Amino acid sequence: MTDLRKVYRQGDRDVVALDGVTLSVPKGSVHGIIGHSGAGKSTLVRCLTLLDRPTSGSVSIGDKELSSVSDAELRGARRRIGMVFQHANLLDSRTTAQNVAFPLELVGTPKRETAKKVADLLKLVGLDRFADAYPSQLSGGQRQRVGIARALATDPDVLLCDEPTSALDPATTEEILDLIKALRDRLGLTVLIITHEMHVVKRACDSVSLLESGRIVESGKLSDVVATPGGRLSMALLPLPGEAPETLPGGPVLDLLYSGDTAAEPVISGIARRFDTDVNVLAGSVEHLGDAQFAHLRIQLPASADLAAIIAHLTANGIAVTTKEA
Numbered sequence: 355m356t357d358l359r360k361v362y363r364q365g366d367r368d369v370v371a372l373d374g375v376t377l378s379v380p381k382g383s384v385h386g387i388i389g390h391s392g393a394g395k396s397t398l399v400r401c402l403t404l405l406d407r408p409t410s411g412s413v414s415i416g417d418k419e420l421s422s423v424s425d426a427e428l429r430g431a432r433r434r435i436g437m438v439f440q441h442a443n444l445l446d447s448r449t450t451a452q453n454v455a456f457p458l459e460l461v462g463t464p465k466r467e468t469a470k471k472v473a474d475l476l477k478l479v480g481l482d483r484f485a486d487a488y489p490s491q492l493s494g495g496q497r498q499r500v501g502i503a504r505a506l507a508t509d510p511d512v513l514l515c516d517e518p519t520s521a522l523d524p525a526t527t528e529e530i531l532d533l534i535k536a537l538r539d540r541l542g543l544t545v546l547i548i549t550h551e552m553h554v555v556k557r558a559c560d561s562v563s564l565l566e567s568g569r570i571v572e573s574g575k576l577s578d579v580v581a582t583p584g585g586r587l588s589m590a591l592l593p594l595p596g597e598a599p600e601t602l603p604g605g606p607v608l609d610l611l612y613s614g615d616t617a618a619e620p621v622i623s624g625i626a627r628r629f630d631t632d633v634n635v636l637a638g639s640v641e642h643l644g645d646a647q648f649a650h651l652r653i654q655l656p657a658s659a660d661l662a663a664i665i666a667h668l669t670a671n672g673i674a675v676t677t678k679e680a
């Protein structure tokens with residue numbers, strides 16, 4: 355999407371819901387868009403699914419621009435994006451198989467082809483034994499699996515997931531996110547997950563954008579944004595406990611941010627030995643993101659420590675250091 359703007363007219367004033375959103379998601383990757391209520395997530399979903407026309411800017415998949423297609427081409431263009439909703443939005447009077455078949459019926463797919471496709475999709479999402487069950491007989495996680503199978507029925511290039519796990523318990527959330535990643539691997543899908551929950555981003559995404567007041571204010575690979583000292587996403591991905599003190603009498607307080615390779619080194623004992631000093635760990639957070647481990651530590655050194663030399667040593671070892679107190 356390029357320079358996407360959406361302005362709503364409300365009475366006599368304009369509400370800018372999207373204010374120049376530009377984002378390119380590589381094919382086959384899972385990208386999270388995270389934002390608080392009112393950030394513009396729903397508007398973005400509506401513009402991406404072509405339910406709403408952006409005021410300006412464009413949406414493309416591959417080299418096909420979707421936002422400027424004629425009304426006649428709209429249905430075909432929409433099929434390139436499979437949509438997964440917070441609540442699976444299944445038709446209660448239809449069985450699992452009939453729900454998945456629904457988008458195929460809409461485009462007039464022959465019955466035999468539909469039956470084969472539905473059987474394949476149900477297998478793919480692990481629901482082949484539930485083909486004849488009705489939504490009321492399924493758990494929330496199973497219903498969401500049906501929703502995902504239905505979204506895949508028209509062989510989309512992109513899976514757009516709007517708060518796909520917000521209505522699920524933590525264990526089911528993990529199952530569904532793992533399924534989405536497995537489907538990406540298997541089908542080469544490009545996945546966009548719109549969410550307000552950071553754990554969804556941690557679990558499922560390769561890259562992430564922070565949407566705020568209709569703008570993307572930070573964006574990048576998870577491993578890059580987490581390693582940006584002071585970055586909003588970094589602090590949200592690797593938070594320190596709320597009560598961690600920023601200043602303390604007795605000596606300087608430092609925040610250290612480091613990743614996988616460096617995390618293998620014993621950073622704290624390394625400083626203690628090398629500089630013959632005490633190191634007080636005030637707070638810490640360690641996360642596995644993708645294949646790598648990231649750590650965020652807040653430490654305090656004695657007033658007598660050689661601060662400049664310690665910071666130079668840490669920086670030389672690839673550790674980002676922020677001084678909380680001079």
Ligand SMILES: Nc1ncnc2c1ncn2[C@@H]1O[C@H](COP(=O)(O)OP(=O)(O)OP(=O)(O)O)[C@@H](O)[C@H]1O
Nearest residue numbers: 362364369370371390391392393394395396397398
């Ligand atoms: N149809 C509309 N008419 C006028 N203003 C709108 C309309 N839709 C959205 N807005 C405004 O655009 C801004 C973004 O809203 P949007 O619903 O996209 O945010 P959101 O991030 O999805 O929030 P939530 O998670 O609460 O749904 C808000 O200020 C909202 O009031």
